[in-house]
Amino acid sequence: LTDKPAVLVARRAPEAVLQRLQASFEVDYHDGELPLPPAELQARLHGKAGAYITGTERITAALLDACPALRVVCTMSVGYNHIDLAACTARGVLVTNTPDVLTESTADFGFALLMATARRMSEGERLLRDGGWKSWAWDFLAGSEVHGTTLGILGMGRIGQAIARRGHFGFGMPVIYHNRSRLPVDTEAELGARYVSKETLLREADHLVLVLPYSAEAHHCIAAPELALMKPTATLVNVARGGIVDEDALALALRERRIAAAGLDVFEGEPRVNPALLTLPNVVLTPHIASATLPTRRAMAGLAADNLIAALTGGKPPTPLNPEVLSA
């Protein structure tokens, strides 16, 4: 018998992180790449004080009610739309996420996806691998310009600002953005960013990057009417959550060339991908890897562990989402 708190580590974690957790806790470890089915997640969380999860395991009010011993949920992700935060707060369950440590690598990937999409990299590689590279023409695989064109950002949080910085300083791009709230004037000046309405953003962006958190309000906020406002030469990039975009409407707009191309790292039903997207030439599709560098993933896992250890050993969790439960 041990007096260490019991926790569930619900997905494979880096070895060093697991060892730190095992030093502090009685760890029930799901050493797998697939998420636990919801019923098994609930069964294994029962009686545990803490949960170390990723961006996939859903934490619902019903699950919380079935696991009354649970005091803290630490997700190894910055997004937390998979967690019912209000239900956690109402039950005094602390929730933590992993902001900041993934900002720069996610912005790198967002910009890379923009480049790959505008410059038709996947299409070119597919053609080459399929033996279709036979000739040269002046417009062979000619794409859209990136440098000097207008970069639009929907959702100007930490990652949005990091992408804006890359566009402004690296590629001489005028930046326009729309967000729930305006940035301070000096931050706008530093990023060369201009606040505009959502409609102006859609109309004026040459490359539009979605980096807003997912919520009921953000669900399908890019659908047919929004796509209709975009330039036929524009590209759309999504590194946020799939549910922000109406994928059927997007596939139609891409097929009819009402926008030029899209780069998507996230999908509404992932890991399932809408078949309408899979057959289009003018898309770059990646399997939700915007934060996937080893240093960043280690930092995210380490921060999730820091939060879990602090929360259950009387320390101060570094990145709480509902710090009010700590003072209750």
Ligand code: 8YV
């Ligand atoms: C994660 C993410 O890879 O942080 C997020 O919100 O979407 C990604 O960085 C994913 O959620 C796994 O935890």
